[in-house]
Amino acid sequence: MLMFAIRLSRQALTQFEERYQMPSAEFFAKMELGELGDTADFIEWAGEYELLQRAEQKLHGLQGLKICS
Numbered sequence: 194m195l196m197f198a199i200r201l202s203r204q205a206l207t208q209f210e211e212r213y214q215m216p217s218a219e220f221f222a223k224m225e226l227g228e229l230g231d232t233a234d235f236i237e238w239a240g241e242y243e244l245l246q247r248a249e250q251k252l253h254g255l256q257g258l259k260i261c262s
Contacts, residue, residue: 195248205241217238253258
């Protein structure tokens, strides 16, 4: 399920990046600095970016787990 969520987030981010001709990391940095407005698209884009970051961190943590039997 986590991998599926990551794939969906990446697809959504790709759409925003193509629409606004800007990588998500650059967009998010500008958004945090207040250099962009607070349009619905930008709020959604920022939220999607944050979700992806958390999901990837969670996946990374799970990949580092060792299963004990």
